[in-house]
Amino acid sequence: MRLRILPVIALLFLVTACGTGTGTGSKYSTGAPGTLGERFGSVVVGSQRDLAVNVGDRVFFDTDQWSLKSEARDVLKRQAVFLKRHDSLTVTIEGHADERGTREYNLALGERRANTAKDYLVSQGVSANRINTISYGKERPAVLGSNPAAWAQNRRSVTVIN
Amino acid sequence: MHSLQEIRAAISEYRELSLYEMVDRLPMRAGITLSAFFHLFALLLVAGAVPGFSPSYDFDIAPPIPVQVVNISDVANLPNMRQRPKPAPRKPAPAKYAPPPPSRPSRVAPEPVPEVSLPEPRQVAKPQPEPAVKQETLEPPKQVELPKAPDNFASVLKTVEELESQSKPQPENFTSDPDRPLSITVIQAIQAQIERCWAIPAGARNAEDLVVEISMVLNPDGSVRSARIVNTSRAERDPFFRTAAESALRAVYNPNCNPLPVPLEDYEKWRNITLRFNPKEMLGL
Amino acid sequence: MIKKFAFALLALFFLPLTLATPAHASLKIDITRGHAQPLPIAIVDFLGKNRTERSSGQQVAEVISNNLSNSGLFAPIDQESFIQTADSLLVQPRFGDWRIINTQALVYGKVEMQEDGRLRVEFRLWDVFAEQQLVGQAFYTEPDNWRRIAHVISDKIYERLTGEDGYFDSRLVYIAESGNARRRVKRLAIMDQDGANHRYLTDGNTLVLTPRFSPTAQKITYMAYYSNRPRVYILDIDTGREEVLGDFPGMTFAPRFSPDGKSVIMSLSHDGNADIYLMNLETRRIRQLTTNSAIDTSPSMSPDGKRIVFSSDRGGSPQLYTMDVDGSNLRRVSFGNGRYNTPVWSPRGDMIAFTRQLGGTFYIGVMRTDGSGERLLTESYLDEGPTWSPNGRVISFFRQERMSRYGDGKTRLFTVDLTGYNLREMQTPNDASDPAWSPLLPIEQR
Structure with a gap:
């Protein structure tokens, strides 16, 4: 009699696990369907939060570099899937630099990083006219502090849904 | 025999x-x-070992090697004398994004179509029209007889005139030999004193060219009777040279460095002095 | 025969005895050391017929005194120690009174309101040792503009006593910063070089960066993010009106005027590649000057308008290069380790100032235009963005402190002399960056 409750409890756990929908790449890496605007757990499908939380809205670069590391490519691949799924969306990719460089050079560096990310998305099948780029150089740090950890977080390109 | x-x-x-x-x-x-x-x-x-037979010539004394080494960085701490920052350890050349293939077209056409419709200029700040400043030149004021306050300089001059009228018959009483050059110690003392009053024109363009010669006549008490720039025509043409020359003259006339520490009994040896002010050493050039 | 020869030799031996020259030759002494002390100068409060004029006269003397003192080359003498009274000065200086208190130069003058409502200020500069007037001039302007006259007089004194052109009658434009470091509020601001007459030119709602003066000091070019599009703009200070310089695909930034004011050089970034362009302000046509796939930015033109210095990372890390105004004759001029950026050609034409990064440190440095004679003038966690005073003798830049994780850490403007001496902080109402120094403001001959 007591033994029959166990599978019910296990099933209940399974259902709740399906319901929360957290963790990166849970939906988009498997190609599971989701409609734009629909709530999936606490996140609206196809929103910036969805992108940030489930896909990864940013990639990071080494000092003075604008080449993509392999983790960056993985994130951008997922972004491409996201964008192909929600093909009415357009984005702006913001390029940023850390504070350990001069202002104008960092503007150019940020622009390079934004364009590298854009080019990769295009190579993954996203149409170029959906992607805008803008550089903020060192003007908009994400993390405050004068230390390598903060700088590493600030050398980034961020994909922002328009 | x-x-x-x-x-x-x-x-x-x-x-x-x-x-x-x-x-x-x-x-x-x-x-x-x-x-x-x-x-x-x-x-x-x-x-020169034969007494009375030493050849006499113009004394052109180069500055003696100082016994006390002056630390130049104390006086003119030009940054190029500071320690160079240690270079960072060599980094490997950073990997770069592959350069675009040569067949890629130029990014922006060299002669783009001029803008057809520019946005209208808009007001972002308060207007600040600039008021004019006009100038005119003034003549020096006419010389006027002011009731003279006791003037140290004037009294020195008067005493000097008295001294001079007395000094002339003296040469026969000199104990030292008129042909022996002035001792190194005295020259060093003169240098040290003038150097205290000489403001070097630092940072001027071509400062190393600004060697100024001042020709002086001294009074028997060692104070300066007259001093003049040897190269006046250059002072007229070149404002940097004029500044350097005026700075040298001020060193000579400065009451803090007058009279010079000269041995009063050897007047003929130091009566005419030409000072050569050369900033090269101080400017590290 | 041999005996005749011997006789001649003997005669030669006795010759010196007949040539006894008196030791009256001029003694030559080398002076190779001196001091770098500032010149002691006495500046007397300018005189006036009534209380208003005398009050202005006092303020004029104070501005002159501060200017000369801040330059590091002059030491104004404490007015308490003056012996001769001001009224007798107007007749003639009593030089003994000034020599006693160790004055070497003397400045005095007077202030007069004219019948037409304008202000007249006259001054005289005397050499105390030579007892000679060196300069005597008078200036006219609107009464509210009295500070400019004080700056012009400061320049005349400076020029006559140092041989250099002056730099006091000039302005600085810069970016006033405030707020959280993640989203700084940045406004265009302008002030006299001594910090007076400060005002804001934009409201801070839009990010603005890197302003520079035109040769007339009446226009400013800068980069702004209106409508989230980073573009180059020109603001006319006279009218307060602003216009965009072309609406190109991609970011335009790093603008500077040409010395004749007819063009603007800038960087244009398209598809991630920044190159240098020259725009004719009249025709609005642009010409591309670099075609490299590297980042080419921060261009600055020589005062003769013939060459441009800029930074490029085509060699791996950012270094400095010069080229002709048409883009030809490219030459690399920086060769040290680390990175070189923000080059600025001196108005004297003889040097280039720059920002250098090496290890974890930033430096402001100067070099000759062929890259030789590099000297580093300052160093800190972040020193950046040098700009030259109009006489090419003083450099202003900004210094940013390390940021804590709360984002505090000041950013301020500093000046330093070309010799590396006299580092001073400039007073600004808030944090400040990206300074740019104007040329000398215009004066009309009467």
Whole structure:
């Protein structure tokens, strides 16, 4: 009699696990369907939060570099899937630099990083006219502090849904 | 060995000869001895060891090597004397995004179409029209007789005039030799004093070219009677040179560095001095 | 025969005795050391017939005194120690009174309101040792503009006593910063070089960066993010009106005027590649000057308008290069380790100032235009963005402190002399960056 409750409890756990929908790449890496605007757990499908939380809205670069590391490519691949799924969306990719460089050079560096990310998305099948780029150089740090950890977080390109 | 009589006779005979004939009659051995003597004399002469025979020439004394090494960085701490920052350890050349293939078209056409419709200029700040500033030149004011306050300079001049009228008959009483050059210690003392008052024109363009010569006449008490720039025409043409020259003149006239520390009894040795102000050493050039 | 020769030699030996020259030759002494002390100068409060004029006269003397003192080359003498009274000065200086208190130069003058409502200020500069007037001039302007006259007089004194052109009658434009470091509020601001007459030119709602003066000092070019599009703009200070310089695809930034004011050089970034362009302000046509796939930015033109210095990372890391105004004759001029950026050609034409990064440190440095004679003038966690005073003698830049994780850490403007001496902080109401120094403001001959 007591033994029959166990599978019910296990099933209940399974259902709740399906319901929360957290963790990166849970939906988009498997190609599971989701409609734009629909709530999936606490996140609206196809929103910036969805992108940030489930896909990864940013990639990071080494000092003075604008080449993509392999983790960056993985994130951008997922972004491409996201964008192909929600093909009415357009984005702006913001390029940023850390504070350990001069202002104008960092503007150019940020622009390079934004364009590298854009080019990769295009190579993954996203149409170029959906992607805008803008550089903020060192003007908009994400993390405050004068230390390598903060700088590493600030050398980034961020994909922002328009 | 000749007898005294023989020597006397020889001397009286020689007295009637001309110098040429005297030499002509010299026996071989005497000639050699005489030649050796004169060679020695010549050597000593050149070495200056013969009293009363030192050659006299313009004293062109180079600055003596200072005993106390002045740390130049104390006075003119030009950054190029600071330690160079240590270079960072060599990094490997950073990997770059592959350059675009050569066939890629140029990014923006060299002659783009001029903008058809520019957005209208808009007001972002308050207007700030600039008021004019006009200038005119003034003449120096006319010379006016002011009731004279006691003037230290004037009284010094008066005393100097008195001193000068007294000093002239003195030379015979000098104990030191008028032809021996001024001692190194005195020259060093003069240099040290002038250097205290000389403001070096730092940072001027071509500062290393600004060598200024000031020719001075001193009063017997060591104060400056007159001083002039040797190269006045350059001072008229070149404002940097004029500044350097005026700065040198101020060093000479500065009451803090006047009178010079000169030995008063050797007036003739330092009465005329030409100072050559050369900033090269201080500017590290 | 030999005896004749011997006779001649003998005669030569006795010759010096007949040439006894008296030791009256001029003694030559080298002076190779001196001091770098500032010149002691006395500046007397300018005189006036009534209280208003005398009050202005006092303020004029104070501005002059501060200018000369801040330059590091002059030491104004404490007015308490003056012996001669001001009224007798107007007749003639009594030089003994000034020599006693160790004055080497003397400045005095007077202030007069004219019948037409304008202000007249006259001044005289005297050499105390030579007892000679060196300069005597008078200036006219609107009464509210009296500070400019004080700056012009400061320049005349500076020029006559140092041989250099002055730099006091000039302005600085810069970016006033405030707020959280993640989203700084940045406004265009302008002030006299001594910090007076400060005002803001934009409201801070839009990010603005890197302003520079035109040769007339009446226009400013800068980069702004209106409508989230980073573009180059020109603001006319006279009218307060602003216009965009072309609406190109991609970011335009790093603008500077040409010395004749007819063009603007800038960087244009398209598809991630920044190159240098020259725009004719009249025709609005642009010409591309670099075609490299590297980042080419921060261009600055020589005062003769013939060459441009800029930074490029085509060699791996950012270094400095010069080229002709048409883009030809490219030459690399920086060769040290680390990175070189933000080059600025001196108005004297003889040097280039720059920002250098080496290890974890930033430096402001100068070099000759062929790259030789590099000297580093300052160093800190972040020193950046040098700009030259109009006489090429003083450099202003900004210094940013390390940021804590709360985002605090000041950013301020500093000046330093070309010799590396006299580092001073400039007073600004808030944090400040990206300074740019104007040329000398215009004066009309009467």
